[in-house]
Amino acid sequence: MQSNPDVLQISLQQQPAPEQFGPKALLSPSAAGYQIHLKTGDEQRSVQKAARLLDNLGLAAVQLNGNWPLELQWAFYQGFVNAKRQTGVQFSGDSSTLKTLEQRVQCYRFAKSLVNQTPEQLSPQLLCEQAAAFITEIAGSAKVSYRLITGEQLAAEGWHGVYQVGRGSVRPPAMLELDFNPSGAANAPVAAALVGKGITFDSGGYSIKATEGMLSMKCDMGGAATVTAALALAILQGLTKRVKLILCCAENLISGHAYKLGDIITYKNGTTVEIVNTDAEGRLVLADGLQLASDSGAGLIIDAATLTGAAVTAVGGEYNALFALDKPLAQRALVYAEQQQELTWQLPLEKWHQQQCPSPYADTANSRPVKGGGAGGASNAAGFLSRFVANDGKGWLHFDLAAAFNGSSNAYWAAGATGQGIRTIAATLLNELQA
Incomplete structure (x- = not known):
């Protein structure tokens, strides 16, 4: 899937956040949007928590960019959506991954x-x-x-x-x-x-x-x-x-x-x-x-x-x-x-x-x-x-x-x-x- 330059890009990062953001920071800005710094052994919860932080910034839509495993995309969706907005996450991956996520979104919405x-x-x-x-x-x-x-x-x-x-x-x-x-x-x-x-x-x-x-x-x-x-x-x-x-x-x-x-x-x-x-x-x-x-x-x-x-x-x-x-x-x-x-x-x-x-x-x-x-x-x-x-x-x-x-x-x-x-x-x- 091609990225949309008009939507903030969210990527995954295995490395800790830069020092100025603190050693436990989940998020840091990137050139195209934000990057999530995964916590080893607690990847899904760290992604879901980061998604809540992004939702609290008032973002209406984001695009998941780069190599996102299916379950981490789903964790992000669950954290990002709220009672007023059940949309706003543009997923990434092959057709099978996108189909699975779209089916889940349809039923969960x-x-x-x-x-x-x-x-x-x-x-x-x-x-x-x-x-x-x-x-x-x-x-x-x-x-x-x-x-x-x-x-x-x-x-x-x-x-x-x-x-x-x-x-x-x-x-x-x-x-x-x-x-x-x-x-x-x-x-x-x-x-x-x-x-x-x-x-x-x-x-x-x-x-x-x-x-x-x-x-x-x-x-x-x-x-x-x-x-x-x-x-x-x-x-x-x-x-x-x-x-x-x-x-x-x-x-x-x-x-x-x-x-x-x-x-x-x-x-x-x-x-x-x-x-x-x-x-x-x-x-x-x-x-x-x-x-x-x-x-x-x-x-x-x-x-x-x-x-x-x-x-x-x-x-x-x-x-x-x-x-x-x-x-x-x-x-x-x-x-x-x-x-x-x-x-x-x-x-x-x-x-x-x-x-x-x-x-x-x-x-x-x-x-x-x-x-x-x-x-x-x-x-x-x-x-x-x-x-x-x-x-x-x-x-x-x-x-x-x-x-x-x-x-x-x-x-x-x-x-x-x-x-x-x-x-x-x-x-x-x-x-x-x-x-």
Whole structure:
């Protein structure tokens, strides 16, 4: 690719910055723009950090010039873009490298833009419609069909988790069931199902959040955005198997019609759930999605959700947390995450975690009635979800997306959505289904 003299050129430099900039300087000016001084053993993070510095200078566009490895270009992109601007990086390399990067940008831009939309802009139904439109655009309409279930129809069909969480809002809850079927054969087996939490705004319901905890809750549909973008990326990278996409979408608001503490939900599989915390709503909507995924006969089921603050406490904001009863599958998923250079950490999950939220009135409560769900809250939430997966959890992965969103900028990320988890889930689909 030829360089554009009208755009600042960014090059890589193995040597330290000139003495006048200090021994730890990441950036120094060059004749055509800036050069990044790589830190040996920490190249990707040093590039991403340098990109944040360049974004903070107010640069609208830059061109990566010279010999840039693919993953360092991607690290630069992730550091340079922000919530107001998801463009501005001109990549370098051969056609294969450029194609890979352009595919990632297309999917990450969709996911980040969706997550960063205001809750007033993005209703549950609109979230489903935008996701369906994006997959249809990527795959072609001949390969995609979908069904949208909204409002009272959810209750009529027995999807009581999504319905109960969302019935307090004037904008009705919605569930998307999308079928990517590249062969077009009606009898083609469903190889995998992706399930995403799509809470377009989470006030906490009657277990209301404080202002500082509620401010960023437009991000609570990050799971839905992540699995949609992951499916799109897998399609662009050659996915040939049939996959279902299920998004469980609602606004968790307070009104005279909202669900309440002490209510009991009876799910399609007969499980009864006492509501002891209306702010533990993500697991309630995912329970419906996981049952629908299991009904499809999919051998691989992956759900993703910004589910628990406990996961953030456990792994911080740089890692996503992974849970699985299927331990060999979890180990393979961790390998895929490492290959995709997305930080992921497995947290404990056993069958007995299903019993960690007892109720005297129902089969289980949806949490423990203490702040944050108490000790082991992320594992207990995963244990709750495991009640709604077929085959004792064989073939099921649960991603608690602790790294999906930043409430404020830091040295490596702008404020807003990160897209972390998209590449891992796409790689899991491709490796598990097409090995």
